[in-house]
Amino acid sequence: MKRPRSSRLLRVLADFQQVWIVTHDFPDPDAICAGWALYWLVKQRLDVACRLVGGGDIVRAENRELVRLLSPPIELVTELSLSDDIATVLVDGDPQANNHLLARIPALPNANIDHHEDHAATVEGVAFSDVRPNVVATVSIAGSYLREQAVEPTANLASGMLYAMRTETLGHETRYSSLDRDVLPWLAERADLSKVAEIENAPLPRNYYSDLALALQNAFVYDHAALCLLPRAEGPETVAEVADLLIRCEGIKRVMCGALVGSDLMVSVRTGPEVSGAGRLAREVLDGIGSAGGHEHRAGGRVSNVATTERIGEGLQQTLRARFLAACGIERRRGVRLVAKREIVDNL
Secondary structure (H helix, E strand, C coil), X not given: CCCCHHHHHHHHHCCCCEEEXXXXXXXXXXXXXXXXXXXXXXXXXXXXXXXEEECCCCCCHHHHHHHHHHCCCEEECCCCCCCCCEEEEEECCCCCCCCEHHHHCCCCCCEEEECCCCCCCCCCCCCEEEECCCCCCHHHHHHHHHHHCCCCCCHHHHHHHHHHHHHHCCCCCCCCCHHHHHHHHHHHHHCCXXXXXXXXXXXXXXXXXXXXXXXXXXXXXXXXXXXXXXXXXXXXXXXXXXXXXXXXXXCCCEEEEEEEECCEEEEEEEECCCCCCHHXXXXXXXXXXXXXXXXXXXXXXXXXXXXXXXXXXXXXXXXXXXXXXXXXXXXXXXXEECCCHHHHHHCC
């Protein structure tokens, strides 16, 4: 019989003295908790040291609450220094993308586990690759490994993995595969549902509301599409939250939101349940100027080192607007404010 995928992964990693599990930058719950599950698997089945690392920061309130309540073993670092006795596993990311620590060395991982639709199934030089675009979350794949190896997750780990699956399905990613359907009840039986509820209702900082107010003032509607270019945001997850909010607007089928985070332009794209291709849309908009990727209904991207001021340059704004409207099949014309300017001014 063919070896389970988890056994093949462990066989690849067993020859090393250390295993470092690497997430994409600014890790979300799926990256954090899939990485945590792999960390737990390695700790339980291999006699090697293990680390879970990621770049950037954890900025969304719910994600910070997850870290505070559940204490995943994730370390946020600025760089990696590898040696021949260290194996790396890239989780919830693409070896050929530039949004993770390995890309800045640069180095290929020994193993790669992911679920993004625009990710090549195999990359030359990667010994183990498990890329399944049909599953809703990378934690589903990691959970299947735990089940194959008869490794029980702790209550905190199961809670984090369950929450990660919930976040991945908020953007209309509701076509559960058989793997998702197997893993979801298995996690629910082992999770602390009260902690999941606490994470979902995390307290929000004041700057969240200022960013939200600014976003509503800068949101424009073009036919069935909405575009919001913020001058600046506290973190990339703010951009994602605004996109999540705008796609719920009646009559809106496609959304793009962008903002400066540090010196980089961060972009989030969303499509409604009846429209697919968010990842493709993001790549069309950022082709040649940045990197992008994502799912059927949710995608993101980055244009690096675009600003030294507090605003996106006017030229870049025009380029993004023109590309987005063209990708949506909308003739270029003036947009209509989501919230009328008179309403904004009269209520100041």
